[in-house]
Amino acid sequence: MIEVKxxxxxxxxGDRTITPVNDVSFELEQGxxxxxxxxSGSGKSTxxxxxxxxxxPTSGDVLVNGVSLAGMxxxxxxxxxxxxxxxxxxxxxxxxxxxxxxxxMLPMEFAGIRxxxxxxxxxxxxxxxxxxxxxxxxxxxxxxxxxxQRVAIARALANAPKLILADEPTGNLDEQTGExxxxxxxxxxxxxxxxxxxxxHDRSLANKTDRRFRLQQGQLTEEAARSRIAAASPA
Amino acid sequence: xxxxARSIGNAFRNKxxxxxxxxVLAVAIGLALAMLVANQAVAGKVAELxxxxxxxxxxxxxxxxxxxGGGEPLTAEQAATAxxxxxxxxxxxxxxxxxxxxxxxxxxxxxxxxxxxPGGQGGAxxxxxxxxxxxxxxxxxxxxxxxxxxRNQAAxxxxxxxxxxxxxxxxxxxxxxxxxxxxxTTGKALALTQGTGLGDYTAASTGxxxxxxxxxxxxxxVGSTFTIKDQSFTVAGLFDAGTAFGNNALYLTLPTAQTxxxxxxxxxxxxxxxxxxxxxxxxxxxxxxALGTDKADVSQGQRNLQTAVSxxxxxxxxxxIAFVAALATAxxxxxxxxxxxxxxxxxxIGVLKAIGxxxxxxxxxxxxxxxxxxxxxxxxxxxxxxxxxxGIASALISSNTATAAATTGRRGQGxxxxxxxxxGFPGGNPLGGANQLLTSVTASASPGVIAGGIAAVxxxxxxxxxxxxxxxxxxxxxxxxxxx
Ligand SMILES: Nc1ncnc2c1ncn2[C@@H]1O[C@H](COP(=O)(O)OP(=O)(O)O)[C@@H](O)[C@H]1O
Ligand SMILES: [Mg+2]
Numbered sequence: 225m226i227e228v229k230x231x232x233x234x235x236x237x238g239d240r241t242i243t244p245v246n247d248v249s250f251e252l253e254q255g256x257x258x259x260x261x262x263x264s265g266s267g268k269s270t271x272x273x274x275x276x277x278x279x280x281p282t283s284g285d286v287l288v289n290g291v292s293l294a295g296m297x298x299x300x301x302x303x304x305x306x307x308x309x310x311x312x313x314x315x316x317x318x319x320x321x322x323x324x325x326x327x328x329m330l331p332m333e334f335a336g337i338r339x340x341x342x343x344x345x346x347x348x349x350x351x352x353x354x355x356x357x358x359x360x361x362x363x364x365x366x367x368x369x370x371x372x373q374r375v376a377i378a379r380a381l382a383n384a385p386k387l388i389l390a391d392e393p394t395g396n397l398d399e400q401t402g403e404x405x406x407x408x409x410x411x412x413x414x415x416x417x418x419x420x421x422x423x424x425h426d427r428s429l430a431n432k433t434d435r436r437f438r439l440q441q442g443q444l445t446e447e448a449a450r451s452r453i454a455a456a457s458p459a
Numbered sequence: 460x461x462x463x464a465r466s467i468g469n470a471f472r473n474k475x476x477x478x479x480x481x482x483v484l485a486v487a488i489g490l491a492l493a494m495l496v497a498n499q500a501v502a503g504k505v506a507e508l509x510x511x512x513x514x515x516x517x518x519x520x521x522x523x524x525x526x527x528g529g530g531e532p533l534t535a536e537q538a539a540t541a542x543x544x545x546x547x548x549x550x551x552x553x554x555x556x557x558x559x560x561x562x563x564x565x566x567x568x569x570x571x572x573x574x575x576x577p578g579g580q581g582g583a584x585x586x587x588x589x590x591x592x593x594x595x596x597x598x599x600x601x602x603x604x605x606x607x608x609x610r611n612q613a614a615x616x617x618x619x620x621x622x623x624x625x626x627x628x629x630x631x632x633x634x635x636x637x638x639x640x641x642x643x644t645t646g647k648a649l650a651l652t653q654g655t656g657l658g659d660y661t662a663a664s665t666g667x668x669x670x671x672x673x674x675x676x677x678x679x680x681v682g683s684t685f686t687i688k689d690q691s692f693t694v695a696g697l698f699d700a701g702t703a704f705g706n707n708a709l710y711l712t713l714p715t716a717q718t719x720x721x722x723x724x725x726x727x728x729x730x731x732x733x734x735x736x737x738x739x740x741x742x743x744x745x746x747x748x749a750l751g752t753d754k755a756d757v758s759q760g761q762r763n764l765q766t767a768v769s770x771x772x773x774x775x776x777x778x779x780i781a782f783v784a785a786l787a788t789a790x791x792x793x794x795x796x797x798x799x800x801x802x803x804x805x806x807x808i809g810v811l812k813a814i815g816x817x818x819x820x821x822x823x824x825x826x827x828x829x830x831x832x833x834x835x836x837x838x839x840x841x842x843x844x845x846x847x848x849x850g851i852a853s854a855l856i857s858s859n860t861a862t863a864a865a866t867t868g869r870r871g872q873g874x875x876x877x878x879x880x881x882x883g884f885p886g887g888n889p890l891g892g893a894n895q896l897l898t899s900v901t902a903s904a905s906p907g908v909i910a911g912g913i914a915a916v917x918x919x920x921x922x923x924x925x926x927x928x929x930x931x932x933x934x935x936x937x938x939x940x941x942x943x
Contacts, residue, residue: 278813278937298933299817307813322465322474331814344528379814411892418936 226252226275226387226419227406231284234269244270245281246369246442252435254386255417258409259430262439269391275421276309276389278302282362297360304336310380310418316372318364324350324375325357327364331382349378353408363426370401377408381416388420394429406432462820464929466827477832480796484836487789488916489843494782495620495911496844502777508768514736515646516743519756525555525727533726537750544745546738552726553644554716558687558709561572561595563630594719597686600631601676601707623862633673634708635687636727637716643700646730648911649710654696656679663714687804688719789836790919796919797829801927808931811937818932822925829924830917838911 233245244267250283252258260267273279277285277293285294288308293301311317328346335438336347338364353374364372373393380388394402404420406429413420422433430436436447471477491936518541523531535552542550562926604612608631641656649656649668656668674697679685683694690713700706717723733742739759748759772854801808811821 236611264720273937273940278809278940279935302817303817305813307910311813313810313940317581317813318804319807319810321468330816334815339461343663375466383815 225254225289227290228275229285229287230270231271231274231286232265232282233274233279234282243442245274247284248439248442248444249284250437250444250446251419252387254419256435257317257413257420257422257433257434258437259422259424259433259446260437260439261425261427261430264425265294266439268439272291272391272421272423273446276311277304278311285430286322288352307383308386310382310385310388312373312380312388312393313378314392314395316376316396318372318375318379320363320365322364324355324364324367324371324378327375328378328382331379334356335383335404337383346378346382350375351380352381352412353378368403369397373397373405376410379411381412384418386419388418390420390422392423392425394424394426395399398433402426414417432454434446462824463827466824467831469824469828470831472689474597480792481835481839483792484789484833485839485843487785487792488833488836488840488913490840491782491785491789491916492640492841492844492913494778494785498775498778498782501771501778505768505771505775509675509769514733514739515759516710516731516733516739516746517645517758518731518746518750519758521752521754521756524756526557531754532722533755535724535726537755537856538726539728540749543728544731544742544749546734546742547731547746549640549693550784551639551642551646551730551731551732552637552713553728553730554713554720554722554725555638555727556594556635556646556716556720557632558596558598558635558787559632560599560630561597561686564595575773594635594688596633596635596688597678598673598709600633601670601672602631602703604629604631631707635667635711635716635719636708637711637713637719639713642730643705643710644730646732649698650700651696654694654698656846657695657710657712660712661714662712664712665690665715665716666712667692668696668698668710669694671699672703672706672711673699674845690719702855703926735902759860784913786919789833789916790923793829793836793916793920794831794923797825797924800828801924801931807933807938808928809936812932813935813940818929821932822928825924827927833916833920837916841913 228248231245231248232243234241234243244265248271260268260271270279274281277286277296281294283295287290287293288304293304296304305311306397317334319330322330325339325343325346328349329342332342332345350357355371355374355378364375367375377388377393380390388409393409394405397405409420412418423427424430438445438447476588477748493935518533518537519525520528520530520533522528523532538550538552541547596931602608609629613630623665636644638644638660644650651668652671654668657668658666667685674680674694677685681694681696684691685694698706698710700708711719713726714723717725731742732737743757743759747755749755808821827868
């Protein structure tokens with residue numbers, strides 16, 4: 225369960241201050257697939273980085289299962305990112321000179337998991353994102369965009385996080401591949417009881433999520449809730 | 460995949476750049492090691508020079524030196540006095556004689572009928588030759604008189620000619636020195652090239668050590684005999700003093716020389732060895748006081764050599780500075796490379812942070828990468844150094860002794876200046892064998908030296924990698940992820 229309370233983030237550029245996140249509050253139940261839409265520059269990435277402890281809010285707080293991130297020392301924030309959060313980025317952000325398997329194993333290495341166990345889990349995760357772990361041991365930059373994003377999703381799942389934050393995961397992919405990725409995220413949230421928050425400006429992708437938020441002028445508004453079953457069952 | 464494996468992989472991400480970095484590092488590290496090796500070699504040389512020559516004092520009769528000057532000769536009692544001075548470890552007496560070829564002396568005295576007295580003693584009885592005595596020999600000098608010999612002889616007026624304007628043919632005398640130990644007149648061990656020494660140098664002996672050119676000139680080898688003052692002597696060994704002047708000489712035991720001169724107990728010089736370099740100045744003062752300024756002149760034979768030692772010392776400092784500079788260069792190179800690599804991978808550091816990498820892991824990863832680069836640079840550099848250091852060390856030392864030679868000038872050949880003969884003014888090659896020793900210094904790198912140098916570079920590499928990596932890792936991940 226994620227609770228966001230009166231979150232504010234302001235930036236000073238020159239003598240102008242902008243507030244892309246201005247008093248945002250919401251809650252997400254465990255296992256929810258949620259989306260945030262909004263114009264470019266509306267503060268979606270800023271909000272996501274605050275939730276994932278990549279940035280610190282100007283004010284407000286994020287509570288993860290009741291534990292406050294505000295005032296948490298950097299070491300604990302690192303642990304929070306490693307254990308509780310999985311990131312998926314628009315530019316994939318895989319480590320270029322490592323194989324797919326090594327990329328997926330990396331967060332587990334930081335968590336101190338033994339090599340054999342890491343390897344086994346990484347193979348399992350790659351299979352889950354429909355990649356062949358034996359075929360994809362080669363270098364990352366030889367994979368297609370869709371394949372790379374699936375490796376990134378497998379990496380985000382590595383330490384079985386409570387919350388996956390995906391910032392425009394389909395932004396660099398064609399429509400069909402993008403749809404596959406959203407379907408993948410959707411099935412993961414269902415099968416692993418993982419909360420997933422996806423930022424997108426693709427309405428049709430957003431429509432496939434349980435809860436839809438819109439970020440506008442720093443304010444977050446929720447669109448009408450849809451039932452999970454309705455979203456999952458084909459028309 | 461471990462941090463180490465990842466770091467090694469990262470070190471080879473850009474192979475061309477890695478090769479370039481390793482090459483530049485290798486040059487700097489190689490130079491640093493070569494300088495360290497050179498520094499060690501020079502330090503070793505300085506210590507060696509200090510230990511061997513630096514502790515020798517020479518005692519001459521007050522006002523006299525060799526065959527020049529005046530005053531009263533030194534005595535055996537004075538040698539005993541000197542030996543009792545604190546910190547004096549050995550006192551070796553010498554007695555110098557000038558040998559004239561018997562046939563020539565006969566011819567000269569024949570042509571100069573009536574020139575009695577000192578004239579009969581050949582060229583030796585000049586005004587300043589109290590401490591040496593001329594005697595006849597069957598040997599012929601290995602040096603031709605030449606212009607210098609005749610000029611020197613005229614200057615000393617030693618033939619005692621009575622108004623004769625035409626000087627007869629003159630030949631250079633042979634210097635015979637009685638020695639109380641197997642050392643030359645500067646206290647340096649004799650370099651025997653053939654045969655043996657004379658055994659007990661404090662007992663009479665019919666053995667003699669001949670300079671190589673003197674033996675050659677007279678067709679003598681080990682075991683041959685010749686005469687001095689009609690007594691037969693056997694060649695026990697040959698030595699090489701390194702100079703034509705030094706080799707036109709022979710050594711006898713001290714009592715033998717004193718007997719030949721009919722001056723038992725009398726010494727030309729005393730070679731005093733002090734137990735350590737630090738005590739030389741004190742011992743010199745004490746020795747001078749014990750013998751009396753009116754009786755003896757105490758000089759520090761290595762004073763001149765000290766110039767060489769001090770200029771070697773400056774080479775030592777220069778090579779150390781060069782070592783530090785080369786090391787600093789290596790450090791600067793790895794520092795800049797790591798700063799560049801960290802900057803280049805800022806975004807990657809952000810990604811690692813986002814997926815939960817602790818700062819220490821990121822720091823360690825870059826440190827290991829830097830160490831991989833430095834390790835490769837060190838291996839190549841050590842190979843370069845092992846080829847270069849010998850040359851560098853001997854180049855440093857030999858070029859330095861060339862300057863030292865210019866300043867040392869007239870370092871004692873034992874009989875500076877006034878010897879009537881071809882030696883002229885000693886100083887052509889004042890360091891003689893020392894020079895050879897110096898140039899032959901081959902720098903051998905001890906493992907400790909290599910390890911110390913490399914450890915220093917590794918230390919700089921660790922700091923060079925750690926500081927920028929940690930500075931970047933401490934930034935909020937979003938700032939590096941956003942890019943510029
Ligand atoms: N570090 C920063 N310094 C200054 N302005 C920033 C910074 N980060 C984001 N912004 C500004 O905040 C606004 C929101 O950015 P962002 O969250 O990236 O938008 P989105 O992801 O919705 O496109 C933009 O106007 C952006 O320029
Ligand atoms: Mg964005």
